[in-house]
Amino acid sequence: MIILQKLSWFFRLYWKRYAIAFVALLVISCLAMVAPWITGQLVDSIANDTLTYEHLIEEIALLLGIGIVIYGLRVLWRRQLYGASFKLAALMRGKIYDHMTLMAPGFFQRHHTGDLMARATNDVTAVEMTAGEAILALFDGVMTGVVVLIMMVVMVSWKLTLLALLPWPVMGYFMWKFGHQMHDTFSEAQRQFSLLNDKTQENITGIRLIKAFGQQPQMERAYSDVTRDVSAANLAVAKVEAKYDPVIYLTVSTSFFLAVAGGAWLIYQDELTIGELTTFTMYLTFLIWPMFAYGWTLNLIERGSAAHTRIDELLQTTPAISNDGARNSVESTHIDASIKRFAYEENNDVLHNINFQIIPGSTFGIVGHTGSGKSTLIQLLLRMHEGSETTICFDHHDIKTYRLETLRSQFGLVPQDPFLFSVTIAENIALGCPEASLDEVRAAAKLACIDDEIMNFPEQYSTLVGERGITLSGGQKQRIAIARALLIDPPVLIFDDALSAVDLNTERQILAHIKTARRGRSNIIVCHRLSAVLEADEIIVLRHGTIEERGRHTQLLQLNGWYAQMFRYQQIEAAVQHG
C-alpha cells in the first residue's frame, strides 16, 4: 500500500479524474443491485401468481433503462481512469529522462543503457497498472462489496450473510501470503528483463565486432542463457499468480455452499422465502468480482511497488555533481587548476600533483602517453567529475561556485569519440545553438574543413546522420564535431585528441583556421601528434598522472626529456621518409 502513498502526488494532481471515476463506479454498483432485486420480485410474483402484464412491462423497462445508464457510466470511468494511468506513465518517463539529464558520466557507467531503458519502459508499465487497474479494482471491489453486503443484510438476512462470509478471512490470509511471494518474484522478473534488454542492446551495439570475430554462435548461446533466466523468472511470477484464482474460487464456492445450505435451513425454519434465496444467491454472484478484485489489486500493487522501487532507485540518485553554485557570469577565462590527487576508485590515483594556469587568450597543450590521464584532466575542468582534493578556479572563483550551465557554456569540447544524433547534419552542427542560420552553420563547417564534403551529399546539410541516416567516416564525424564546437564560438575551446581520424593535410588546415578565427581566445589542445602544439604558450607533459615536463616547445626540447625524445622520434620518422 506504500506504493499508493508514493504515487499520491499524481493522485492529487489528477484528483478530478479519479473523483469522476469513483462517483461513476459508486453509482454503477448501486444501480447494478437493482437488476437482481427486480428479478427476485418477478420470480416471487410468478410463484405467487400475482404478476400482471402492466407490472411486467414496467419492470422490464426499468431494467433496460438501468442497463443503458450503466453503459454510459462504464464508458465514462474507463476513459477517466485509464486515461489518468496512461498519463502517469508519460509523466514518469519524462521524470526519468529529466533526471538522467542531470547525471554525471559516472552514473551512466554504473547503469547500463539497456537497464535504464527497461526501467523507463517495462517498470513504468507495471506502475501504470497500479494507478489504473489496481485503483479500479480497489474502488470497484470495495464499493461493490460494501453495497452488496448492505443489500444482503437489509433485503435478505443478516444471518445468511454472516454465514456466507465465513470463508473470507481464510482467503485474506492466503492473499497476504501470496502478496509477499509476488513482490519478490516480480522484482526478480523485472531485473531479469533489464538484463535481457541490456544484453540485447549490447549485442546490437557491438554487432561489428561480433561479426568481425565470428562470435555469433557464442553470442547466441549466451543470449539463450539470458532468455532462459528471464523465462524462469517470469514462470516463478506466473506460479504465484496461478495460486490466486483457485483460492478465490474455493472461497466463492464455499460461500455459495454455505449460503444455499443455510438458506435451505432458514426456509425449512420458515424464516426465508425461495425468492429471497434466489435474490441472495444472485447477490452472492456479485461478490465474485470484488473477491477477484481484492486478489487482483494486491497482485498489481505488489508488482507496482516492486517496479516503483526500481524506478525510485534511479530518481533518488543524487547527481554526483551538484548544481548548487550561484555564480552566473564570467569576466575572464583565467583558469587555475590545482589537483593534489584524483582517483575514480580508491587507491588508484589517475592524477596527482598537477598545477597549472591558463592565461586568457593563450593556447595550452597537453601531451603524454596513452592512459596518462589527459582526458581525465579535461573532464575535471568541465566538472564532469570532481574530487575532494582538486581545486579548479575559473576567473579566480572555484568552479563549484558557478552554475553548471554557466561554467560549461564557457567551453567548447571536441571529444575523442564524436557522437552524432539522428538528425540532419545542420542540426548536429547547431546542437549548441539551435537558432543558428544555415550560413553560420556553413561558416563553422568551412573552418572545420567539412563544408565541401557535406555539399557533395545528395541532400547537403539536410542529410540525416546517426542511427537513421547515412554512414560517415570517422574523420567526417570528427570534423562535424569540430564544427559543432566552433559554431558556439566558446571562450575556451578544447580539442581532446580530436584530430586523430583526420589526415595531416586537413589537420593542418583546421589548425590554421582556428589560429585566425580564435585570436584572443583560449585553446586547450590535447594531442599525440606534437605538430598540433608547436605554437602553444605552454605545454604540459603528463606521465603516470602527473606533470613530468612543462614549458614552451623550445624549452621542452632543451629539457631533453620525454617530449624531446618524442619530437626527435617523429623527426627520425620524417628523416627515414626522406630516404
Add this chain to the structure above:
Amino acid sequence: MANSNTTETRGPLKRLLGYALHDKKRLWQALLLLLIATAADVTAPLLIKVFLDDYVVPGNWQMDAIIWIGIAYIFFMLLAATTNYMQAVRLNVIAQGAVQTLREQVFARVMRLPLSHFDHTPTGSMVSRMTNDTESIKELYVNVVGSFIQNMMRILGVIIAMAILDWQLMIICLLFVPVVAFLMWLYQRISAPLFHRARGLLSDINAKLHESIQGMRVVQLNGQQPRFRRDFSSLAEEHYQARRRNAHLDAWLLRPLVDLLQKLILAGLLFTFAYQSLDNPVEIGVIYAFVTYLGRFAEPLIEITQRLNLYQQAIVAGERVFQLLDTEVKTISPDDNARITSGKVELDHIHFSYNEKQQVINDISLMIPAGKFHAIVGHTGSGKSTLTQLLLRFYQPQQGLIKIDDQPLNSFSETELRRAVGIVQQDPFIFNSSVRDNITLSEAIDEPTIIETAKQAGLHSHIERLPQGYNTILDERGSNLSTGQRQLLAMARALVHRPQILILDEATANIDSHTEAVIQQALMKLRGKVTLLVIAHRLSTIEKADEILVLHQGEVAQRGSHVALINQRGIYQHLYQMQTMELEDE
C-alpha cells in the same frame, strides 16, 4: 523496418500459436485439465439447482440425499480448483517456452542481418522489438489462449445445460453469440492500427532513450538538456495520446457494451418467462437456473472481450517481431570445405555504394600476395574504411569480385572467414566483462599466451595498473579505459586469435608514437607469416609496406612502394610533404 514482409501469408496469430505446439504433450495435458476444470465448474451449480428444485421447493428434507449432494458439490469444487491451478501452470510453462524460442530465433536472425540494416535502424527500436514486443506476446498464451478455450468450453457447457432445461430460452441466450462475434470483428479492425501506432511510439521512446544515454555528455556540455527534455516529453505525450485513443475504443466497444447486451438478454428472458407464466404454470427452479446460467453465459463472453485488447496487442507485437524475423537476408551459399590457408587477397574491379546514390568505391583492383604487407592511405572519406568492410564481407560490392586464396569471398563459411581474417578497428567495442574475456572473447586461451600477446600489443603495462589486472570488469563503452588503451586492447584481441590476414583500420590513431613503435615491432614480426592490410594517416606506420595504395574519392590514384611514391608527383608526395613540413617548421 526497411524490409517489410510480403511473401508470408500465414497470419501472425497462426504463427504465434505454432510456437505453442512445440510442447505438444504439455499442451494436451493443459487442455485436458482445462476440460475437467470447466466441467467441474459447470456441474457445481447444477447440483444447487437439483437441491433447490427437488428438495427445498417441495419441502422434501431427505437428509442422506442432501448430504450426498453436499459432498458431491465439495468434490467438484476442489476438483475445479486443483485442475484449474494445474492447467494455469502448464499454460504458463508453454508460454514462457514459446517466448523464449521466439526471442532466440529473433536474436539469431538479427545477428545474421547485413550490417547495412544496422546502419539505418536505431538500436533502441530494434531492442524494443526484441524485448518489449516479445514480452507482450507472452500475454497471448497466458491470458488469451487459455482464457479463450476455457470460456468457449464454458459457453458450450452452459448452452448444453440450457438446451436440456428449455431450448426456447437457450435460443434467446444464443442471440448473444453472433452479436458479440460481430463486435469482436469490428473491434479488431478499428483497434489494429491504433495498437500499431502505440507500439511504434514505444519503439521510438526506446530509440530516443538509447540515443540520449549514449550522447548525454554531448547534450550536457552543450547545455541542451532543456531542449532534449522537451523533445522526449513530447514523445511520451504522443505515446500517451495514442494509448488514450485505445482506451476510449476499449471503453465503447468492449466490456461495457457486452454488459449492456447481457442486460438486454436478461430483460428478454424475464419477459418471455413471465409472459408465459401469465397463462401457464412454470417451474421456479428453471427461472433460477436460467438467471444463473445467463450470468454464467455472459461472464465468459465478457471475459473474452476483456482479453481482446491483450489479444490485439499481442498480435500487433507479433507482427512487429515477425517483420524483424522475416527480414530477408541475402543468403550466400558457402562451401564448408573452402579453407583459407595462405592468405592471398584479391580485389577485382570493385564498385560499391552505401545508398546507391553516392559511389564510395569506384573500380578498385588490388592483389596482395600471401604474407605481404600492403597499406592504404588517402584523405578522410576516400573510401579506405569501406574497403576493409567489404573485405570482412560486412557489405556486398555491387560489382566486382573479392577473392581470398583464389576462391570467392562468399564461398567461405562464416566460421572460416572470421577465423582467418582479423581486424583492429578504430573505435573498438568493449564488452561489459573482464579484460581477459574482452581479449579472448571467451575462447579458451591459456594465460601465458594472453599475457604474451598483451605485451606485444603494448597493453600489458596498462592492465597491470588496473586494480584487478586482467580480471578487472570493463564497463560498457569501456569508460574505464582511455581511447588509446581501448585501441591497444583491440590489437591484443586480434593478435591472440592468430589470423591469416590482419586488417588494421586506423588502429593506432589515438596512441602515442612510442607505444605505436612497440606495436609496429610486433607487426613486423608477423611479416611473411600473416598478410597485413594497414590503413593509416601516419605515413611512418606504413612506409615499410610492400605496396602502398593511395585512394582518392573511391579510386586508386597511385600505387607503389614508399620510395617509388615519394618520387612521383601526386597525392602521396603531397601528404608526405605536409607531414615533413610540420616537423621542419621549427
